[in-house]
Amino acid sequence: MTTPDAPKPHNFLRTQIEHDLAQGVYDGRPWGGTPGDAAHHAAGGQDPARVRLRFPPEPNGYLHIGHAKSICLNFGLARDYGGLAHLRFDDTNPEKEEQAYVDAIREMVSWLGWDWHDNLYNASSYFDFMYRAAEYLVGRGLAYVDEQTPEQMRANRGDFTTPGTNSPWRDRSPADNLARLREMKAGQHPDGSMVLRARIDMASPNINLRDPALYRIKHATHHHTGDAWSIYPMYTFAHPIEDALERISHSVCTLEFEDQRPFYDWLLARLAEGGLLAQPLPRQYEFGRLNVTYVVTSKRKLRQLVEEGHVDGWDDPRMPTLVGMRRRGYTPESIRAMVESTGVTKANAWIDYSVLEGALRADLEARAPRAMAVLEPLKLKLTNWAEVFGSADHREPCHAPAHPHQPELGTRQFSLGPEVWIEREDFEAVPPKGYHRLYPGNKVRLKYGVVVECTGAEQDADGRLTAVLATVVPDTKSGTPGADAVKVKGVITWVAAHEAVAAEVRLYDRLFTEAQPEAGGRDFLSVLNPHSKRVVQGWLEPSLASAQPDDKFQFERHGYFVADRVDHAAGKPVFNRIASLKDTWK
Numbered sequence: 001m002t003t004p005d006a007p008k009p010h011n012f013l014r015t016q017i018e019h020d021l022a023q024g025v026y027d028g029r030p031w032g033g034t035p036g037d038a039a040h041h042a043a044g045g046q047d048p049a050r051v052r053l054r055f056p057p058e059p060n061g062y063l064h065i066g067h068a069k070s071i072c073l074n075f076g077l078a079r080d081y082g083g084l085a086h087l088r089f090d091d092t093n094p095e096k097e098e099q100a101y102v103d104a105i106r107e108m109v110s111w112l113g114w115d116w117h118d119n120l121y122n123a124s125s126y127f128d129f130m131y132r133a134a135e136y137l138v139g140r141g142l143a144y145v146d147e148q149t150p151e152q153m154r155a156n157r158g159d160f161t162t163p164g165t166n167s168p169w170r171d172r173s174p175a176d177n178l179a180r181l182r183e184m185k186a187g188q189h190p191d192g193s194m195v196l197r198a199r200i201d202m203a204s205p206n207i208n209l210r211d212p213a214l215y216r217i218k219h220a221t222h223h224h225t226g227d228a229w230s231i232y233p234m235y236t237f238a239h240p241i242e243d244a245l246e247r248i249s250h251s252v253c254t255l256e257f258e259d260q261r262p263f264y265d266w267l268l269a270r271l272a273e274g275g276l277l278a279q280p281l282p283r284q285y286e287f288g289r290l291n292v293t294y295v296v297t298s299k300r301k302l303r304q305l306v307e308e309g310h311v312d313g314w315d316d317p318r319m320p321t322l323v324g325m326r327r328r329g330y331t332p333e334s335i336r337a338m339v340e341s342t343g344v345t346k347a348n349a350w351i352d353y354s355v356l357e358g359a360l361r362a363d364l365e366a367r368a369p370r371a372m373a374v375l376e377p378l379k380l381k382l383t384n385w386a387e388v389f390g391s392a393d394h395r396e397p398c399h400a401p402a403h404p405h406q407p408e409l410g411t412r413q414f415s416l417g418p419e420v421w422i423e424r425e426d427f428e429a430v431p432p433k434g435y436h437r438l439y440p441g442n443k444v445r446l447k448y449g450v451v452v453e454c455t456g457a458e459q460d461a462d463g464r465l466t467a468v469l470a471t472v473v474p475d476t477k478s479g480t481p482g483a484d485a486v487k488v489k490g491v492i493t494w495v496a497a498h499e500a501v502a503a504e505v506r507l508y509d510r511l512f513t514e515a516q517p518e519a520g521g522r523d524f525l526s527v528l529n530p531h532s533k534r535v536v537q538g539w540l541e542p543s544l545a546s547a548q549p550d551d552k553f554q555f556e557r558h559g560y561f562v563a564d565r566v567d568h569a570a571g572k573p574v575f576n577r578i579a580s581l582k583d584t585w586k
């Protein structure tokens with residue numbers, strides 16, 4: 001991170017952490033690394049970090065803008081309170097998890113500017129501990145193996161108005177349960193034939209406390225533990241244990257886990273009573289999810305967009321994945337600024353996509369070099385060129401600041417010749433009211449160049465416009481004495497034909513036409529924006545010939561553009577539009 005982010009407004013998490021720090025709640029915790037992880041077991045002493053948070057993604061897809069919220073929140077709090085944030089792969093589900101996702105997640109957390117130091121963990125490395133914890137609960141009569149079918153279990157769970165019904169297996173002896181659990185572990189029973197459940201209260205008003213499942217049978221290969229296990233812990237059992245083993249102080253999660261908190265506390269308290277875990281235990285705190293308009297943020301739906309070919313992959317620049325946003329040209333700074341501007345609340349919030357674009361503009365306005373580009377080209381012929389400059393081959397040197405407010409970025413050099421590319425919209429044969437650009441008889445300035453006067457246009461046999469004709473007005477070169485003597489109302493951008501660099505320019509727009517694509521249960525695919533990607537062949541000023549992949553620019557009057565990190569190459573430039581200069585969506 002180059003510059004420290006701005007000070008953050010207060011929120012309930014900061015209040016909680018400050019309270020806990022003041023009370024010394026997490027002072028002097030023993031720290032030998034994570035008890036479940038042999039590699040971290042050696043050291044002893046006290047935890048040097050008073051605040052430990054974590055970002056715990058499941059490696060079953062690519063991170064999206066919603067995850068950025070969680071990442072910046074956890075790592076930001078750790079930074080602000082002298083603590084640490086762990087990156088933990090919550091890989092307790094053997095199916096759908098892959099090393100490729102692990103690698104991509106690591107890369108994107110780093111790209112966002114955060115550092116987990118050596119606190120990189122895998123939930124799967126705690127499987128042995130979790131299993132010991134399960135046997136302990138069974139031994140204390142706090143867990144049992146249930147052999148009801150999934151349908152019976154569902155029916156007996158009850159609902160918000162009806163209490164659940166005890167399973168016929170609920171009062172089996174600890175010894176019998178232990179034997180069964182060991183058979184499950186040894187792979188002696190088929191998937192779905194039984195589960196290990198906590199033994200809490202089938203009549204609890206909180207359905208999450210009605211004997212929640214702790215372990216299920218799954219004969220599946222895990223990307224880390226291979227075929228070692230045929231039972232896997234449920235998320236609700238695994239997650240509190242992961243937090244406790246890593247000595248997390250504040251376990252921050254999204255609102256949908258609020259009803260799980262009583263089980264989180266129940267489980268950790270029982271394991272602490274048994275001496276399996278040490279006090280002080282982590283506490284869970286919930287905050288509202290971040291939702292962004294005009295996108296979907298669910299790994300499942302994003303996968304559907306990719307697999308059904310609605311976009312060109314996970315890193316398609318229209319995707320709200322972090323790999324997609326990076327390719328689109330979003331900077332880590334703008335993403336951090338955006339998620340931080342949304343604050344931390346106890347309610348799920350919608351923010352408009354334009355807030356993201358605003359953060360991007362605010363970041364790039366100050367530092368992106370400027371350049372001229374013509375995206376919908378039309379030829380302009382300066383018919384008196386040889387007369388004014390003495391030769392048809394004359395090239396008139398021009399220059400412009402690389403950035404209007406950053407002189408240290410230097411100047412761009414280019415030149416003007418008898419033929420230039422201008423934007424199609426900068427000529428009208430019959431001007432509408434208030435139109436100050438090219439039309440017969442009108443004068444405009446070619447920005448950083450000369451004033452020209454439009455004299456007419458050329459058409460092909462079918463009457464299609466092929467070129468605009470104009471004459472150079474002598475002694476009007478920008479920056480020369482008397483250049484302003486001729487007053488014009490219009491200034492247009494251009495690129496000289498003799499040195500223009502041909503480029504593919506991808507003009508991206510919103511992926512969906514509706515702000516909330518799924519509102520009212522609508523199929524989000526039915527509101528895909530058919531115009532979300534438009535590819536044009538444009539002309540760029542010569543300074544852009546040396547652009548490197550991922551270099552960002554402001555194309556004057558058009559917006560912010562980035563050289564595509566995948567397809568751009570010297571000699572074959574490809575640029576993506578990140579955002580227009582102004583919010584043009586509404």
Ligand code: ATP
Nearest residue numbers: 056057058066067069070253254289290297298299
């Ligand atoms: P998805 O809904 O896309 O499948 P997830 O929550 O299942 O996401 P995880 O890998 O479990 O994906 O998420 C890791 C962390 O990111 C969790 O702590 C989760 O609460 C948080 N997170 C996910 N989506 C959002 C969001 N929209 N806003 C804030 N935090 C989020």
Ligand code: MG
Nearest residue numbers: 057058090235
């Ligand atoms: Mg999840």
